Amino acid sequence: MRDVQDRTVRAERLSLGYRDRTIVESLDLELLAGGVTVIVGANGCGKSTLLKGLGRLLAPAGGAVTLDGRALTEVPARELARAIGVLPQQPIAPDGITVGDLIGRGRYPHQGLFRRWSAQDDAAVQEALRLTGTTELAERAVGELSGGQRQRVWIALALAQDADVMLLDEPTTFLDVAHQLEVLDLLLQLNREHGRTVVMVLHDLNLAARYADRLVVMHEGRIVAEGAPADVVTPETIELAFGLPSRVVADPVCGSPMVVPIGRFHGA
Amino acid sequence: MSTTAPRLGAGRRARARIATGVMVALLLVAGVLTLCLGDFGLTPGDVAQVLLGGGERLDRFIVTEVRLPRLVLAVLVGAAFGLSGGLFQSVLRNPLASPDVIGVTSGASVAALAALLGGASPWIVSASAFGGALLVSGVIAALSTRGGHGISGYRFVLIGIAVALMGRAVLEWVLTRSDVRDASTALSWLVGSVGNSRWPEILVLAIAMAVLLPLVAASARPLGLLESGDELATGLGAPARRLRPLLLALAVALAAAATAAAGPMAFVALIAAPVARGVLRLGRPSLGATALVGALIVAWADIVAQHALPETIAVPAGIVTGAIGAAYLLWLLATGRDRERSR
Numbered sequence: 250m251r252d253v254q255d256r257t258v259r260a261e262r263l264s265l266g267y268r269d270r271t272i273v274e275s276l277d278l279e280l281l282a283g284g285v286t287v288i289v290g291a292n293g294c295g296k297s298t299l300l301k302g303l304g305r306l307l308a309p310a311g312g313a314v315t316l317d318g319r320a321l322t323e324v325p326a327r328e329l330a331r332a333i334g335v336l337p338q339q340p341i342a343p344d345g346i347t348v349g350d351l352i353g354r355g356r357y358p359h360q361g362l363f364r365r366w367s368a369q370d371d372a373a374v375q376e377a378l379r380l381t382g383t384t385e386l387a388e389r390a391v392g393e394l395s396g397g398q399r400q401r402v403w404i405a406l407a408l409a410q411d412a413d414v415m416l417l418d419e420p421t422t423f424l425d426v427a428h429q430l431e432v433l434d435l436l437l438q439l440n441r442e443h444g445r446t447v448v449m450v451l452h453d454l455n456l457a458a459r460y461a462d463r464l465v466v467m468h469e470g471r472i473v474a475e476g477a478p479a480d481v482v483t484p485e486t487i488e489l490a491f492g493l494p495s496r497v498v499a500d501p502v503c504g505s506p507m508v509v510p511i512g513r514f515h516g517a
Numbered sequence: 518m519s520t521t522a523p524r525l526g527a528g529r530r531a532r533a534r535i536a537t538g539v540m541v542a543l544l545l546v547a548g549v550l551t552l553c554l555g556d557f558g559l560t561p562g563d564v565a566q567v568l569l570g571g572g573e574r575l576d577r578f579i580v581t582e583v584r585l586p587r588l589v590l591a592v593l594v595g596a597a598f599g600l601s602g603g604l605f606q607s608v609l610r611n612p613l614a615s616p617d618v619i620g621v622t623s624g625a626s627v628a629a630l631a632a633l634l635g636g637a638s639p640w641i642v643s644a645s646a647f648g649g650a651l652l653v654s655g656v657i658a659a660l661s662t663r664g665g666h667g668i669s670g671y672r673f674v675l676i677g678i679a680v681a682l683m684g685r686a687v688l689e690w691v692l693t694r695s696d697v698r699d700a701s702t703a704l705s706w707l708v709g710s711v712g713n714s715r716w717p718e719i720l721v722l723a724i725a726m727a728v729l730l731p732l733v734a735a736s737a738r739p740l741g742l743l744e745s746g747d748e749l750a751t752g753l754g755a756p757a758r759r760l761r762p763l764l765l766a767l768a769v770a771l772a773a774a775a776t777a778a779a780g781p782m783a784f785v786a787l788i789a790a791p792v793a794r795g796v797l798r799l800g801r802p803s804l805g806a807t808a809l810v811g812a813l814i815v816a817w818a819d820i821v822a823q824h825a826l827p828e829t830i831a832v833p834a835g836i837v838t839g840a841i842g843a844a845y846l847l848w849l850l851a852t853g854r855d856r857e858r859s860r
Binding site for chain 1: 526547610735738741742744745746747748749751752753754755757799800837
């Protein structure tokens, strides 16, 4: 992989929505360059919408998203794709495509009208296969894979894209707990060893607190708390964002804050 | 980094090159047969002499004015329909989305037929075909994007099928109101035929394709990405929302130009791309192979229609392509659910 640049991605008074329904309103956020940012919040709080906005999948209804000070709308599409990669929540694998071919499509932003497939593209795909442990699957059809394998293939595609900033919308959905850890470990490795800036939406609060350098908590389209997990994860914040009483203890494995929810029938 | 590892799919790519070579050879054979076969049989040697500028006067006439236009038109029309269908299917992510199924060619037919019956020149016929195709596509696009969700393949196809039926009704209305002799000529055109065309019509199509093909080549590179959905494509630097209308407009123009020259030529657009994909198995759309398959289908369908059917008079090639296409459509619908499940 090539050397990664630290990129400044910033949302400035960003509003996002569909048609006349506003979901994210006038939000300011700067992504932690070279770190892992995790966005959490209740269903419908706008976290996926925010991720789409940051990844130019959704045009701002107001305000702007900037990359090193330039609005995303001003950056040429392929140049932008070399800086920011997005893995949507439910990407579609074309009929009958093999794993290797699908991952190879991640190289599109590095090619041009007169610069087709190169040895560099090949090396990037091999590297993505190796890092995600999918080398043996390369000639298999994506449709035949299990959910966990398929998710690793999609992450391999995002890796082959070789963008400085990787945005991932719930990369652990549909995975059992072992595969969830595997995917998150892989993303952390990409961040720590390869310098990628990682930004993801996660559902599991405790995994979010464990893997995030910075946690962004959203509620009704706004950021209600932002910072290191140890500072952000408090019973008050959880109550505000999820409407759920809870206790916060230290994760016995790594000391990060761990939310233990209190339901109607348990706890004091 | 494992740079020494063999490139992925090298074997498949070698296989695809061989398959392409075989298809080119088949097209050459079709060319020789088209030029040699007929009531007035010619040997390949006679034909070669004519093509090199010599030969007897009658041979010259038969080759340059009867059989060569037929061959050139078959190749151009097949390539144009094939490309148009391939673009539609990839952009709309639906194997049924081809201009002949969703009414684009029937829109072009109505307009072209009206112009033909009015005795218009080839340019006017082409222009009206383009207008008709554009109008129909505009209507389908407007109806299928209601609600602001962008162009959705499924809605586009369903609305297109309805529009195709309406186009059919208008076509029949135009036919019943026209003179019987005109109507019978028109009918053979409506089935799709490469037998009635002369150089002026072919020239119009050739010029249209000379303009359209470079545009397609320049803008269709991210075609495979569009198949993975708008979000993934946009994230990879292929802004789907901008590319879709552009690629669809090119596909409409190709279908219109081909329809104006040879009639609707049923199902060539529907089957060319899937056949090319099945033959090459590269896991991505290949427009070059799609054009080649389209040309092969029309060229061979014309040979079959002219020489291989137990008829005293030759039938239009469109009858043969229609039969092949209908069989493919049945297969597609019958096996569609299995393929859905295997996703």
